[in-house]
Amino acid sequence: MTTPPTGSPLVASGLTKVYGTDHTATHALAGVSLTVSPGESVAIMGPSGSGKTTLLHCLAGILKPTSGTVSWRGEDLTTLGEGRRTALRRQDFGFVFQSGQLLPELPAVENAALPLMLGGTPRAEATRAAASWLAHLGLAGMEQRRPGELSGGQAQRVAIARALVGSPGVVFADEPTGALDQGTGAEVLSVLTSAVRASGAALVVVTHDAGVARYCSRTVTMRDGRISGEFFAEAQQAAAQPPVPDVATQAARAAHPASGTPGVPGAPEAPRPGTTHGATR
């Protein structure tokens, strides 16, 4: 049995972002509205310069839009001060970037435990939860390795563990497979989407990887700072799909053994890779 994710959606409304002024102005976002529901996985795709990263940064409270709102759990991220936004990002969001975001001097387990330790969780408890995620993401025995002693795919798994260890409401990933070869990239994308789903969090992933639609419940395409299309995975086929490797489900349960732990419901069934349908605006 699976438990559907609970919680409130992330709602962006009428986002614009202008970099520079007057003749140097770039209209990176030209009116984007997007709702990300709890537990949903949304891929954002589009040509270079279409505004994908700017959108992700606005959704995550990293960047303030020029206008528009981003509502999350009763707050508008665009009106919060830097201190509150930083605290909220740390508590409620997880991040996976292209590469190089691990601290080179720390072993894998401490890299993965960082968000908990920064939030005040005792070290032993934080590393226990991190080790559990690492083990279930296929990195058992590698806890003490430093990032330089891991392959690119293994390092991204550590980054995924770090993004999930604090039980975030939303995980944001910007080109998480950009530095990997195609095979490793597909594997990391599969692990990322199944692990996030198992945790009950929503996922927003910016990627050029055309295979991403297979792993996400929705794909949004962008062009010239606007949403140009939207494609949903077939719900019925999603239900028919055998679960993706169960490591992430087990990790979520091992990291949070008490069933019903807030923010970590049982893992929903994995969506079926394959056919999508959609509409282009």
Ligand SMILES: Nc1ncnc2c1ncn2[C@@H]1O[C@H](COP(=O)(O)OP(=O)(O)OP(=O)(O)O)[C@@H](O)[C@H]1O
């Ligand atoms: N800090 C900045 N200052 C000025 N212009 C910027 C800045 N960041 C992005 N831009 C411009 O805003 C537009 C959107 O950039 P953004 O990085 O969001 O696009 P993207 O779709 O993520 O591109 P890519 O796929 O190449 O990463 C581009 O024209 C870019 O040059």
